[in-house]
Amino acid sequence: MRATLATWVAGGLLAVLAMAAVTAPLAELAMGLDAQAVDLFSRLQPPSPAHPLGTDELGRDLLLRLLYGGQVSLAVGLAAAVVASAIGTGIGLAAGYLGGRVDAVLMRVADGVIALPLLPLLIVLAAVDLTKLGFPPDAAQSELTAIARLVILVSLVGWPVTARLVRAATLSLRRREFVEAARALGFSPLRIALRHVLPNAAAPILVATTLAVGNVVLFESVLSFLGLGIRPPTPSWGNMLTGAQELIWEDPRLAIWPGLLIFLTVVSVNLLGDALRDALDPRALTRR
Amino acid sequence: MLGYLVGRLLQALTVLLLLSAATYGLLGLMPGDPIDLMSGANPDITPADIARLKALHGLDQPIWSRYLAWVSAALQGDFGYSRLYAQPVLDIVADRLPVTLMLIGVSLVVALAIAFPAAMFAARNPGGLADRAINLVCFAGISVPPFWLALLLIILFAVILGWLPAGGMASTGGEASTLDRLRHLILPVATLTAATVAAYTRHLRAALIEVLSEDYVRTARAKGLSEHRVMTRHALRNALLPVVTLLGLDFGALVSGALITETMFAQLGMGKMIYDAIMGNDYNLALVGLLVAAGATLLGSLLADLAYARLDPRISYRADGGS
Numbered sequence: 001m002r003a004t005l006a007t008w009v010a011g012g013l014l015a016v017l018a019m020a021a022v023t024a025p026l027a028e029l030a031m032g033l034d035a036q037a038v039d040l041f042s043r044l045q046p047p048s049p050a051h052p053l054g055t056d057e058l059g060r061d062l063l064l065r066l067l068y069g070g071q072v073s074l075a076v077g078l079a080a081a082v083v084a085s086a087i088g089t090g091i092g093l094a095a096g097y098l099g100g101r102v103d104a105v106l107m108r109v110a111d112g113v114i115a116l117p118l119l120p121l122l123i124v125l126a127a128v129d130l131t132k133l134g135f136p137p138d139a140a141q142s143e144l145t146a147i148a149r150l151v152i153l154v155s156l157v158g159w160p161v162t163a164r165l166v167r168a169a170t171l172s173l174r175r176r177e178f179v180e181a182a183r184a185l186g187f188s189p190l191r192i193a194l195r196h197v198l199p200n201a202a203a204p205i206l207v208a209t210t211l212a213v214g215n216v217v218l219f220e221s222v223l224s225f226l227g228l229g230i231r232p233p234t235p236s237w238g239n240m241l242t243g244a245q246e247l248i249w250e251d252p253r254l255a256i257w258p259g260l261l262i263f264l265t266v267v268s269v270n271l272l273g274d275a276l277r278d279a280l281d282p283r284a285l286t287r288r
Numbered sequence: 289m290l291g292y293l294v295g296r297l298l299q300a301l302t303v304l305l306l307l308s309a310a311t312y313g314l315l316g317l318m319p320g321d322p323i324d325l326m327s328g329a330n331p332d333i334t335p336a337d338i339a340r341l342k343a344l345h346g347l348d349q350p351i352w353s354r355y356l357a358w359v360s361a362a363l364q365g366d367f368g369y370s371r372l373y374a375q376p377v378l379d380i381v382a383d384r385l386p387v388t389l390m391l392i393g394v395s396l397v398v399a400l401a402i403a404f405p406a407a408m409f410a411a412r413n414p415g416g417l418a419d420r421a422i423n424l425v426c427f428a429g430i431s432v433p434p435f436w437l438a439l440l441l442i443i444l445f446a447v448i449l450g451w452l453p454a455g456g457m458a459s460t461g462g463e464a465s466t467l468d469r470l471r472h473l474i475l476p477v478a479t480l481t482a483a484t485v486a487a488y489t490r491h492l493r494a495a496l497i498e499v500l501s502e503d504y505v506r507t508a509r510a511k512g513l514s515e516h517r518v519m520t521r522h523a524l525r526n527a528l529l530p531v532v533t534l535l536g537l538d539f540g541a542l543v544s545g546a547l548i549t550e551t552m553f554a555q556l557g558m559g560k561m562i563y564d565a566i567m568g569n570d571y572n573l574a575l576v577g578l579l580v581a582a583g584a585t586l587l588g589s590l591l592a593d594l595a596y597a598r599l600d601p602r603i604s605y606r607a608d609g610g611s
């Protein structure tokens with residue numbers, strides 16, 4: 001793998017961010033603070049030894065909230081990217097292997113999803129009141145439901161990219177000798193697709209999943225920012241920016257940090273995904 | 289060609305019809321309903337009044353019959369009234385659409401004006417210093433959350449420097465002038481441009497590099513044409529083809545970007561209208577807004593495909609599906 005400096009920095013940064021988010025409870029213990037504790041007497045404080053990044057509009061420690069927000073944002077990003085890729089892989093395999101009408105219909109749908117204005121539609125889906133769908137009010141309001149709903153929504157729009165990549169890989173794999181051989185041996189199409197084609201399409205799936213993480217983190221942040229994703233008091237990098245906009249004249253600092261972390265995460269993931277693609281795609285060597 | 293066009297338009301109409309049904313159903317699932325909101329504001333209201341209001345607005349009917357009623361009214365040009373603005377929906381859309389078209393149009397032009405030279409510069413020496421620098425900037429552009437970029441621009445140009453307004457369409461109190469309107473457009477356009485220019489540059493760079501390795505480019509170089517002429521006359525024209533398609537596909541992203549940008553900078557365009565309508569339970573307005581956005585996106589990709597056929601004489605769209 002032709003790892004450039006940028007790739008190493010990106011990988012290192014992601015590792016640090018993930019570690020920091022996972023160890024948030026430890027940081028909480030070490031600092032002797034409660035991440036959720038509201039203290040209106042010490043709101044919007046500048047950085048100090050007690051609060052390395054200062055406090056937010058409710059006097060909560062900004063650093064701790066960033067760490068906990070990172071847990072949510074990164075977990076949603078990873079989960080939704082994996083779900084989206086799984087859906088995309090299934091559809092891409094079916095389209096590429098079955099071909100013909102199935103292929104035409106599935107790819108039309110994929111193109112349709114890519115071409116639609118996704119954000120307005122996501123807003124509608126995110127605003128749907130789950131109690132009207134028969135969920136009990138407790139479950140509909142819970143934090144876990146909010147996260148699960150976000151994962152489902154974002155995967156619903158995230159799958160076409162993987163589907164197209166997997167389909168392209170399947171189309172070329174389908175004509176290879178070992179697939180012919182498997183077919184000659186009388187294996188069922190399902191078995192051939194899963195046992196012989198899928199493992200050989202692992203590279204594009206990996207690339208697509210990596211790149212999807214970046215997109216998903218962006219979508220999560222936008223929806224949470226608009227008040228439709230992760231809802232306070234649970235912090236996410238997106239919803240921490242919601243309040244920051246109103247306070248932009250009082251304390252612009254609050255608007256900087258969460259966005260910076262989203263930006264660094266997405267940039268790192270995209271750089272890694274690109275490096276992976278170059279490393280795994282033999283054609284890329286000739287193109288350069 | 290005509291057959292292809294008709295086919296594509298029918299397809300787009302089908303998508304819009306499906307989308308309207310799906311959205312209509314979803315909007316009914318939003319928290320609260322308009323009658324609750326009306327009755328909440330009026331302490332004197334009786335259950336009989338509520339039932340009467342529900343019957344008046346057809347809310348006592350099952351959802352599919354309400355949808356059919358909406359479709360048949362819509363086909364006659366009646367898209368209903370907006371609850372938030374107490375105006376016919378079409379009047380509001382007519383008000384808001386030009387704002388968004390202006391925003392998107394200016395941003396598109398600026399983005400292309402930056403993307404073309406940048407991509408040509410990068411493709412001249414792939415892997416070189418300039419290419420790597422441009423590539424890194426593009427990565428940043430793709431990865432930055434647009435609403436955060438908007439916040440940063442507001443902090444820098446409105447809060448710290450005080451050069452530009454933080455939002456709105458015109459200064460209050462002052463006389464409405466073109467210059468004032470333009471000042472209010474700078475930051476929104478910058479945000480929307482930044483969100484799209486990186487993707488355009490990357491598409492164009494990749495296409496240029498691909499084309500530059502073609503035989504006819506070698507021929508052009510061999511007969512002694514200047515590198516500039518090879519790039520603009522031979523490479524760029526052929527690289528345009530894939531880029532046009534991608535531009536069409538990216539149109540949806542532009543519409544989504546406009547929603548964020550307008551919301552962040554309080555531009556009274558379609559994007560903010562859709563957002564406000566969804567948040568304010570204004571079903572009629574939200575539905576039409578979403579359909580206009582989707583329709584514009586579909587039209588964008590159709591135009592891109594038509595331009596593709598025009599730019600490349602080898603491609604013909606025949607009724608037998610020869611695309």
